[in-house]
Amino acid sequence: MLQVRIHGRGGQGVVSAAEMLSVSAFLEGKHAQAVPSFGSERMGAPVVAFCRIDDKEIRLREPVLEPNALIVQDPTLFQAIDVFNGLPDDGYLLINTGRDIAELGIEKAVARLPEGHVCTVPATEIAMKYVKRPLPNAVLLGALSAITGVIKIESVEEAIKSKFPGKIGEANIAAARAAYESTSTKS
C-alpha cells in the first residue's frame, strides 16, 4: 500500500488534490482512499489530506501516520508544524517552492532521504502561468507522477478533467503536464 500525505493551507486545494490523486489511481484499476484531516477549515489555516493507494480493498481508517510520499503545498508550514512526522527514510518529499532546500532551511531534515526522492517544484508559479490563479495542487500531482511513477500522468490528466471540466480543467492539465515534464528532465 502506498500512502501519501498532503500539507497545505486552506484555499490551496489540498483536499481536492487528495481526491484527484485517488481518482487517478481508480482510473488505473486500483483501490484508493482519499480523506481530509477533518476540521473546521478556513482560508490560510494548515490543512492536511491523505490518500492511500493499493491493489486490494483498503480497510484502514487511521490517519496516514507513515507517508511514503509527502507533498508540501506551502513551505512556510515547515516553521509551523512537524511536517516530516512519520516520513520513513525511503520516503519521497515534494515541495512547492522556487527556492532550493538549503534556502528553506530543511537540509538536515531531508539529508536522510535517498537521492532523487526530494524534489522542489515552483508549482504556484506554474499555476499562475497556465491557470492564472495560485492553485498548486494539480501541478504537484503532475510532479508526483514524474518522481514516483505511482500514477501515470495520463491518469492525473483524466482525474483533473473529471474534477474540473472545461477551460479551468484544461489549464490545470497543461500546468500538471508542464510540471511533469520539467520534473522528469531534472531527475
Next chain:
Amino acid sequence: MLKQIEGSHGVAEAVGLCRPEVICAYPITPQTHIVEDLGVLVKGGQITDCEFINVESEFAALSVGIGSSAAGARTYTATASQGLLYMAEAVYNASGLGLPIVMTVGNRAIGSPINIWNDQSDSMSMRDAGWIQLFAETNQQAIDVHIQAFKIAETLSMPVMVCVDGFILTHAYERMDVPDQDQVDRFLPPFEPRQVLDPSDPISIGAMVGPEAFTEVRYMEHHKQLQALEIIPEINKEFKEIFGRDSGGLISTYRADDADTLIVTLGSVIGTISEVIDEMRDKGQKIGAVTIRSFRPFPLDEIHEVLKKTQRVVVFEKCLAVGLGGIVASNVRMAHRGLTTPVYTVIGGLGGRPITRKSLNELFEKAMNDDLEETSFLDLKQDVVDHEIDRAEKFNRSGAIAENVLRQIGVVDVAKTS
C-alpha cells in the same frame, strides 16, 4: 457501476435510486454534502417526481417529513449531532406514529464542548426512540443499507436511521459500486403505505392515547422491532440475490470462529480492527471480531451465539454512558447473560480522536492477558485528567474544565499532524 466518489455522494445517489418523493434538507456537518448532492440531483432532473424542501431547522425537517410520510410519500432526511437532538421530539413522533421515514445520521459527537468530529453519541442518544438503527461499516454498505432501509421501513411501517460515521465515511473518496436503477426498481417496489392521510377517504392519526391503551400501542412498537429481527436478514438475502453483495443483516463476524478473544464493535472502526486482527493472527493469536449492523432491534440471540464460543469479550465503542461506562457494552451484556467469561468495555475515538493500529494492538494484547480494567478509555491522557482532578480538589473555583484541559494540552491543534 464502479465510481470513485465521496461517501456522501454515494449515499445521495443511493437515496435517489430509491425514488424518494419528499426530501427535507437542513445542513449540519458532517451530513451536509448528502442533502446538497440530493438537491443537485433533484434540480438536475436525475431524481424526478420529488419535492426537495429546504426547511428552517432540523425540527422542521423531520416534522415536514412526518407530514409527507403520513400523506403517503416516500420520505427521506438526514442530520447529525446537535441537529438530531434538536429534532428529538419529532424523532419519537415519527416512530410512535409508525411512519416509514428513512434518515441518515452522519455520526458526530455531541457538545458541550462543541466538537464537529466523529463519534457515535448522537445516534446512541436516540437508541430507544423506536427507530430501527443500522450502522454502516464501509461506504459500500452505506449505499446498500440505504436501499435496504426503505424496504425495511415500508415493510414494517417504522422509521429507519442509517448511521454512517461522519468524516471517516461521509468525507472519504473511495471506490463504490453504485447500483443500476432497474436493479433497485426490482428490489424496491413503490411505497404502499399502511396508513395514509387522503382527503377522499379521511382518517385521523396521532390521537391522544390514555392509560387504557398506551401500553398496547407501545407494545406494538416493540413487537414490530422484534419482527424486524427476522425481516432485516430476509431483506438482506433478497438484496444479495439481486445485487450480489451481503451488506446488511443483523451482525457480521471477522475471523471469529475459533477466537479466544472477541472484539465487539459497530461502524467503520471494524476496518482498522480487521487489519490489527490480521497482524495478530499472523503471530498465531486467536482473535476475531463481531460487528453489530443492527443496533435497534438489538440481535441478542445472534450475538449470544458468537459470545458463547469465546474466552473473553472486548466491547469497543465510540460513545459513553456517563456515570455507567459503555452504552453498547451494557447492551452486549444482555446478550452475554448466562456466560461467565469476562467482558471489558473500551471507550475510544471520542470527538474524532484517531483510532490507530498501534493503540488497538496494545489494547488487544492487554485484553488477551486479562490486564484490562472493566471500563477503560483508549489513549486517555492520564496525566492531564489527574492534573485536572487535583486542581478541582485544591481549588473551589477551579475554572472551566474544557478550557483548563485545552490549556494543559496546548492550543496548537496537534491533530493537524498526528
